[in-house]
Amino acid sequence: MSVDIGDSSMSRLLKLAHKFNCFYLSGLKSGECRPFIVEGFQVGLIRPDVMKQLLRYPEVFRVTSQYVELNPAFRDYEERTAKVDHVLRELRGNHAFIALKGWRDECYEVKVKFHTESLLRMDRSATCLFGIRNYGVDINGYVRHPKLGLCIWLQQRSSTKQTWPDKWDNMVGGGLSVGHSILETAHKEAMEEASIPTELLKNLISAGCVSFYFESERGLFPNTEFVFDLELPLEFIPQNADGEVQKFELLTAQQCVERIVTPDFKTTSAPVTLDFLIRHGFISAENEPYYNLIMELLHVPLQNIYNNQSFKENGQVNNSNI
Amino acid sequence: MSVDIGDSSMSRLLKLAHKFNCFYLSGLKSGECRPFIVEGFQVGLIRPDVMKQLLRYPEVFRVTSQYVELNPAFRDYEERTAKVDHVLRELRGNHAFIALKGWRDECYEVKVKFHTESLLRMDRSATCLFGIRNYGVDINGYVRHPKLGLCIWLQQRSSTKQTWPDKWDNMVGGGLSVGHSILETAHKEAMEEASIPTELLKNLISAGCVSFYFESERGLFPNTEFVFDLELPLEFIPQNADGEVQKFELLTAQQCVERIVTPDFKTTSAPVTLDFLIRHGFISAENEPYYNLIMELLHVPLQNIYNNQSFKENGQVNNSNI
Known part of the structure; x- marks a missing residue:
């Protein structure tokens, strides 16, 4: 009797997880x-x-x-x-x-x-x-709509941005630069990118982090994103203040799934959205056959990829990855 | 100038993540x-x-x-x-x-x-x-207490259980056995272990999964736990129905942290509780220096540990781990 064990029918979301981990899954091994x-x-x-x-x-x-x-x-x-x-x-x-x-x-x-x-x-x-290794902060801005259910605010990046112009992205995101803490960066970016008032930022909830290893023509991206959730009142509409955002749009959870799998979405922001949709029960083992594989691909072990042993001692490279 | 890069001062929670991943972090490499x-x-x-x-x-x-x-x-x-x-x-x-x-x-x-x-x-x-590989289902039963904040229901396992007797554990948990789906198992265990009525189970939210690789004297445990959150009303008190639970206790989030780091807590259930405390913002990058390392250790790449290439072709073992 033959046994069918193949992965030939990868789902759209597993393909996406492979896309933002293209270096982890292939380049690294080359x-x-x-x-x-x-x-x-x-x-x-x-x-x-x-x-x-x-x-x-x-x-x-x-x-x-x-x-x-x-x-x-x-x-x-x-x-x-x-x-x-x-x-x-x-x-x-x-x-x-x-x-x-x-x-x-x-x-x-x-x-x-x-x-x-x-x-x-x-x-x-x-x-x-x-x-x-690169560290960033992302805020999932969401609304519990009385008719549409879970809805998520996304931003479209400005067409003048140096990276990923015109692409769709999470409501608020930014890199952790020299001299700024994680929470500081979250607050700063929330105000600059989406004009979220301090009063609403009191509801910001730290919700974990995602890690992945992406590669593009520009280079290598072993990224860790610290993730925050922010439930917003129905009447709040984000407004950009720093010229880096073209527009904001409120999407239903299903529309959000459709958006992140398109090439119009910034690949390196998709892990944050995907993680949000999983944590809030919209994507589950009931509707996604590769659910547990995707969860692992949202948290790849970057801590083990770069060997931390001293290279001074023996001048040898021993890059044992797990 | 010397550079201090050591990990000598591991936190209690990082130690815990190493404990439930003892095979992933050492046995596997032996x-x-x-x-x-x-x-x-x-x-x-x-x-x-x-x-x-x-x-x-x-x-x-x-x-x-x-x-x-x-x-x-x-x-x-x-x-x-x-x-x-x-x-x-x-x-x-x-x-x-x-x-x-x-x-x-x-x-x-x-x-x-x-x-x-x-x-x-x-x-x-x-x-x-x-x-x-072992798959299980866990439910984090919690309460938003007006005075105590986030509180979590834990169970103490019966002293007659074949594994981990008397240890503290998540409110509801069980293995996925032949013929039962994930959601079915969650409902079945919720009723048997804690007498949670169908009406309250409507609020069950799928919230991801954790994966880790533990070893004990009994053997090897490459486990994936499908995780659910269930917010409960203040007045609800879980009651055991199948004789497998000694008692239930409602703990504050801080008491819960104190409990999971003790030897009185079932080691292979700790990842679920830890993940819950992180997703709900109680443990964050602000209070846990090894936050992102712990997140990776809650989702180790079990999918890559067992090589999926056919052993029929060449009779060779090529267990390349990432």
Whole structure:
């Protein structure tokens, strides 16, 4: 008797989970990228196209057949930051990478893990070139509509945004940049992006985080998003204040599912929406056959992908992933 | 300048997440266990102590240096089930394993993944001997108390239970046994364990699932728990109906945190409670430094641990884990 065990009929939502995890599920295994080492610890992964450019800066980056290391002679956080920044500005001037066209003059910290000390800071447009772990904050703004049930506010990103212009996105979202805490960032972005008054922000509820590993032509995105839920009164309508949003739209949960599976939705924001729809019971094991696979793909073990053992001791790369 | 990157000061909750993932985080890497193959697919892992016993049944189990295979000559689901059952009953009679002392006359399906066809069924007490994936259902019963805030109902398991007697546990929980769907199991257990009336069960909300890989003296537990939340009215008091519960207690969220970190709480139920406390904002990035690590450890990638490639083709084990 033959046994049918195939996954041939992947659902739309499982396909979406594969899309935002394209690097986790395939690129990572190709073995093309090399660990990026700072002070003996792996903080990223570097693709061959980036390695090629870094070879031009041997006084800053040591490129070996096993890994790429930031010169360990740099004394401290400030020196590491300055040396890398200098290279990045030159590469930007040479138009070496698409990613650097989106230079932001806003920095992300480069750390081994979220709770550990920062080793240097780097313009946020450049972190994807080094596969640096990225942390963001997202707010799911929702309404319990008397007739339509669970409804979700989405924003359409401005057409002038450097990344993902015109794409649909969660109501509020932003990267965690240098000097700002998670809750601070949530409040700041809620006010700037959607003019949510402090009074309503009292109802903000921390609801977990999602992690995934995406890759695009710009680079590598091992992202962790800290997720908040905010129930809004029916009469509240978000208004953009910083010019980064084209418009807001209130969708039913079903319309929201239809929207996130289209190419019009920002791929790296979909995990947050999907997680929301699962946590609130709209997507369940009753209507999604790959439910438990999707839940695992919303929380991939980024903590294990970059090996945290010291590379100083033996100069060896031992990137054992689980 | 030296850089402090150590994880020496693990929090209580991170320690707990390591405890229920002891096999995922250490046993798995030891390489002592061998894949258990049925019809060419890996469905489990077998420890050396179990392998030793299975060697006595060469007509049922082929034990090689690479894997343990169920005799591929068995024709179908029923034959595979009968042959394995026969061995298990003999091993039970010989008192070969502690796990089999808890024989239940209630079977779990043995599948490659949750959504794939079952290959055989096996008494639920025996699945941990083969590291078979286990699926359960849990209900977080909670109350929004006007003075105490978020409060959670816990149960204390009966002292006569075969597993985890006297331990504290979630209000309602049960394994998914042959012939029952997830929602059906949730309703059945809610009525048997806590006498929750149908009227209140209408408020049951599917809220995701957790996955982890635990090991005890009994065996291996790669578990996925489908999680439901149920807000209860203040005046409702759960009453046990099947003799499997000693008592119920309503705890504040903080008391609940204190309870789950003690040895008095069933280790394999703690992920469900921890996930609940995170999703409802009681544990957040503001009060838990290892928040994002814990979230990943509540959803470990069980889907990747058992390699799903066919073992028939080349007879080779290639257990590439991510």
